Amino acid sequence: MTQVYLNGAFMAPADATISPMDRGFLFADGIYEVIPAYNGVLFRFEEHLIRLERSLAEVDIRNPHSRAQWRERCEQLLRANGGGNLSVYLQVTRGAAEKRDHAFPSPAVTPTVFMMTNPIAIPAADSPETAVGARAITLDDIRWARCDIKSVSLLPNSLLRQQAVAAGASEAILLRDGFVTEGSASNVFIAKAGTIATPPKSHAILGGITRDLVVELCHQHGLALEEREITEMQLRQADEIWITSSTKEVVPVIQLNNAIIGNGMPGPLWKALAHHYVQHKRRLCGLDAPNAHD
CATH class of the missing domain: 3.20.10.10 (D-amino Acid Aminotransferase, subunit A, domain 2)
Structure with a gap:
């Protein structure tokens, strides 16, 4: 893995940092998806995005991207990491607030978006x-x-x-x-x-x-x-x-x-x-x- 994605930018993993006030860090206040890609092609992408949208709605986190934008970012990340057979991990947290409070920030803060890839081992099937x-x-x-x-x-x-x-x-x-x-x-x-x-x-x-x-x-x-x-x-x-x-x-x-x-x-x-x-x-x-x- 040579590149990750964080809040609109692609960078080396060592350069990716988040605020310690991020609610994903403090409360595990976030959701995630893992989307496999074979031959550089995202597998069951629409189904994963539908589940992502549902999870976000269930915890009342604003979806920061359209499906087209999610696809573009996922495909760009795959290319940046050599393509082939990789899984794309994407995570959306509620974001970083000024103070630690169990209640959601009001007004809402900007969600934190993080993405990375990992190689897929050859499956038993x-x-x-x-x-x-x-x-x-x-x-x-x-x-x-x-x-x-x-x-x-x-x-x-x-x-x-x-x-x-x-x-x-x-x-x-x-x-x-x-x-x-x-x-x-x-x-x-x-x-x-x-x-x-x-x-x-x-x-x-x-x-x-x-x-x-x-x-x-x-x-x-x-x-x-x-x-x-x-x-x-x-x-x-x-x-x-x-x-x-x-x-x-x-x-x-x-x-x-x-x-x-x-x-x-x-x-x-x-x-x-x-x-x-x-x-x-x-x-x-x-x-x-x-x-x-x-």
């Missing part, structure tokens, strides 16, 4: 026949009641993810009142007896862009899918478990806590979905074009 799968653990969902807002207030998520890492796992699948909500940084799918299921959208989960694409692809290709509540027992007895996110796409989970899922290998439904996902991505991002960067 790109090589379904050689993918080895991931390990997850279950933990109680200790987060707040508005997980549908993509807030920068991620301390509970970080604590949960760290518990997973300390246990030798890559993700924590969260349970609330005996039902699956989502992962610490992912949505959750299960498959049982040929039918795929994922928890319905609610305030308890973030409406994942990749989650929604997986739902769309299942419907398009005749894979049986239900959006319904999933109990802890149904999770434990699943034939397959998947976790989804914008940068990791669709990852098979082959071990939950100390139990092997299925036969301990990525399952057939995941392989079918992975094929459809990769084909969709390649079409949208021109990855089959001459000189495309895989």
Whole structure:
């Protein structure tokens, strides 16, 4: 990463500074998005921007840019960092006020806008026949009641993810009142007896862009899918478990806590979905074009 974006200017990361009075720093008063780009092409950009707009509206932060302006800045940042396969992280906070006060500044201050890129590792779905799968653990969902807002207030998520890492796992699948909500940084799918299921959208989960694409692809290709509540027992007895996110796409989970899922290998439904996902991505991002960067 050679360039970041901060409040209208592109600069080296070391030159990007914000006020200590910024409410994102003091209160985690802000929202964010992570948009993948393949071959320099933003993937599901409109869907990410719709979610960005919704999150901003839910916390009453003024959207500082139009969709066209957001796209222009994202594409310029991608070019400044070499293009290819990168994720764009963008964050909008309420801005810096003159004094620390829980109440919003009145009159409103100018939002702070920060953007950066990170390389995207090769996802498991790109090589379904050689993918080895991931390990997850279950933990109680200790987060707040508005997980549908993509807030920068991620301390509970970080604590949960760290518990997973300390246990030798890559993700924590969260349970609330005996039902699956989502992962610490992912949505959750299960498959049982040929039918795929994922928890319905609610305030308890973030409406994942990749989650929604997986739902769309299942419907398009005749894979049986239900959006319904999933109990802890149904999770434990699943034939397959998947976790989804914008940068990791669709990852098979082959071990939950100390139990092997299925036969301990990525399952057939995941392989079918992975094929459809990769084909969709390649079409949208021109990855089959001459000189495309895989």
